[in-house]
Amino acid sequence: MNVAIAAPPSAAARHSRRRKRRSKTALVTICFGVGAIYFIPLVWVLSMSVRSAREILEPGLIPQSFNPENYGDAWERYELGKLFKNTGIVTAGTVLLGVALSVTAAYGFSLVKSRFGEFAFTVLLLGLMVPPAAVIIPFFIGMRELGLYDSLLAVVLAETVFVLPLGVLILRAYIESIPKDLSDAARIDGASEWSVFARIVFPLILPAAATVALFMFLSAWNGFLLPLVLLRDPNKTTLTVGLSQFSGQFGSFEWHLVAAASAIAVVPVLLVFYLARRYYVQGLAAGALKQ
Amino acid sequence: MLLFIVILLVPVVAVIVLGFSGWTGFDLQQIRWEGARNYWELTKDSFFLAAFRHTVVLIAATALLMNALGLAAAMVVNSRVRGSEFLRIAMFLPLGLSPIITAVIWQRMLGPFGIVNEALGWFGISPVDFFGQPRMAFIALIAAYVWQYAGYNMLLYYAALQSLPTERVEAAAVDGASKWGQFRHVVLPYLRPVVAVVVILNLIGGWKIFDIVYVLTGGGPNRATDVLATYLYEQSFTFSNVGYASAIATIIIGLAVVSSLTRRAVAGSDTA
Secondary structure, eight states: OHHHHHSOSOHHHHHHHHHHHHHHHHHHHHHHHHHHHHHHHHHHHHHHHTSOGGGGGSOSSSOSSOOTHHHHHHHHHTTHHHHHHHHHHHHHHHHHHHHHHHHHHHHHHHHOOOHHHHHHHHHHHHHHHSOGGGGHHHHHHHHHHTTOTTSHHHHHHHHHHHHHHHHHHHHHHHHHTSOHHHHHHHHHTTOOHHHIIIIIIHHHHHHHHHHHHHHHHHHHHHOOHHHHHHOOOGGGOOHHHHHHHHHHHHTTTOHHHHHHHHHHHHHHHHHHHHHTHHHHHHHHIIIIIOO | OHHHHHHHHHHHHHHHHHTTBOOOSSOGGGOOBOTTHHHHHHHHOHHHHHHHHHHHHHHHHHHHHHHHHHHHHHHHHHHTOTTHHHHHHHHHGGGGSOHHHHHHHHHHHTSTTSHHHHHHHHTTOOOOOTTTSHHHHHHHHHHHHHHHHHHHHHHHHHHHHHTSOHHHHHHHHHTTOOHHHHIIIIIHHHHHHHHHHHHHHHHHHHTTOOHHHHHHTTTOSTTTTOOHHHHHHIIIIISOOHHHHHHHHHHHHHHHHHHHHHHHHHHHHTTO
16 A cells, blocks of 8 residues: 555556546436436426317427416316315324324333333334234224224324324433433422423424424325225325325326325325425434434 | 323223124124134135235345335435435425325326326336336335335434544545445444334334225235234225124234334444
8 A cells, every 4th residue: 555655646647637537427317317217206297287188199208288287187087185284183183183193102111210111112123023914903893883984083093003002102312311400400490390391301302303293294194095995985085095096097087187186185285295395304214224 | 191091002002902802893792712712814815814915025135225215315315415405305305295195196197197107118128017016016016105205214313413523535546445345334333223223113104004005006906005003904894794794803912012122122232
């Protein structure tokens, strides 16, 4: 190695610098190339969504005509307002209930250290592993026996159960990283257990709660199996179930409208996802790598 | 906490118990207990065995591609060349999509008038019927799945690369190791435990595959892409074979739990 350092800038060194620059250009090309390929499905749908009915069989990524009225047509034709409302109710309910339950449960887990608590935590980890499809039958039967079948409440409750384990896991880890001295000091000053939680712990865990809320939002908004199984009334369907149905029914000859509907369904979630990406990455690191 | 145990544990126990019943039709009066008969039937059910095989193939193929692509992309993003942010966002966005949307889009993209067949045409390849032939339908599923989830692996590897000791890489570079040598002998050994964890996470996620298959191929053509979860769904909600479906569900739970325990064992032995 000494030889290489001691030698003056030679032809070989210049050559290697040039090679370095060339490999860098190659990397940049790969970045933009692969990134562009990755964007094709989304760009293609957007392109289809503004085409005329005749043009949907035409090739290419660039539409020949521009028909933004497709969006209004799709909204009316597939009653997207209704689907949006139902999906919104399910998502809001799941996020509110899920965050409330996972914050209190995580705080409980961190306060009470008992063998029973450890067992409950193991059950929680089991909840992370079990695929929703595998326990859909008891959910279906249970909701029916409770008289909740075909109600949005059933979907909210079921979605909450599936998002809860990850929420508790992330929040518990976060709460345990808060120095105990803080809450102990407050207790010595005579603060009640509730005010310790409300005034000290809760404000500190807000970033983690945001991460948890984001995961719950995504999972409820994008959920498919639970609304598919737990709802029957077409007036209560959610966006994903509705889209899968009319894509199958009309997709071949109304693809411009189905594409517009897909774009409408995708935009809010991608916007939230993009803006909150920091929280997603944090949650991923906390949830996936440090279980 | 008691509430937790009830709502999380009861469904799992219920499925396992129902797996021993000959229940059909969701009518609580008609439960009959038949011991392990469902499992005996499953060993002879060629549709179930095929669904199991398809699930394994799908998991193996997607995990391989997602790890290769995810790791490569993470290395590129970590090098911070111009455009790496673009690549990161491009791979990240599909993670926020519903698998249903992915399936709806890919179904058209791979269809007779889709952009994929158009692109194949440029190379003089005649249009491919992606959903009419078993092998092609598999490729369609793998492509859509990898498109959606490779970003997940990229993010995990990227997170791991943040704590890569750069002195070690620099030392190797000073010693005259090529880029590939640095990757092969310094970065890869460092990431090995992370790779193990990510592969197992993919495995756990893989047993859950339902939405994308249900909408993209519907398990077709002629059951060629049926997976465990879609077969379970069909048995329970199309044929109302609740007991039989519960036995399938128990097997899925078993596979998922075993995969997770492997993950914990791996995480325990190495520090990941």
